[in-house]
Amino acid sequence: MNQLVGLEPIKNIFLMEDHAEAYAIWEEARIKNKILVHIDAHIDFGWRPDRKLHHLLEAKSLKALNDLLEEGSVWDLSQTQTREEGLSIYFALKNNLISEFYWVVPDAHWGTYKQCKIVKKMIRHIPLKKTVAVDGNYIIAEFDDIKIFTCRLWDLPRFQEDVLLDIDLDFLVIKSVSQAGPSQLREPWFRPAELVDELANKKICTDLVTIAYSVDKGFTPAKYKYLGNELYSILKNPVKGT
16 A cells, blocks of 8 residues: 555665665566656666677678677677666666656756756766756656656655655765765765655655665765664654654
8 A cells, every 4th residue: 555755654665785676676566657756866777778699699691790780889798687786777667667767866956057967977878769858947868758857856746646766875965966976974964854754745655665775885974874774764654743
């Protein structure tokens, strides 16, 4: 049963080190055509080309081989199918677990030309259907007929359906996507309770939350790992009336 974030206890909450584990959780929960709200200082949207090495080996003629090689920019020569970090969202999009993707960034100032350039740089490896565009408080891209919205927390729309909620702890300690490299010098700029309050204000409804610590690679300082447990506790047992 779907619950209002911050107002009702959420039963299915999963803590993990990074988002590499998220896809298996979503798949096991039989998620289908959900809106993903990804709250993170990083987009975590890797892309894997559809063309594989075996397609080259199966070419029937030199012309067929040359035609395939002309598609070199969309080839995956790894021969592996591992769901490593950064590909959870990609696989969710490709396998119709997700119908829309909202990347929520920590930046206080947003929608500027500079910010648009940053987003373009982050997703330049992805074959988008249209150019990245600014529309009000949203930066919008399109991949495989699925829209990718980039916005701030307070600019999230009021969804008419429940969402898949995916939170990275580094959102609480990184104030801008332009300064999202590893660092042990950060301090929280936003607290778990504040995050939940904002989601409650937007009446976000969900029955599944994934929370990534992001400590091992230095995006969240180890001393703030406890914030993940704090966030888990608030979502699991919200204080009535807040």
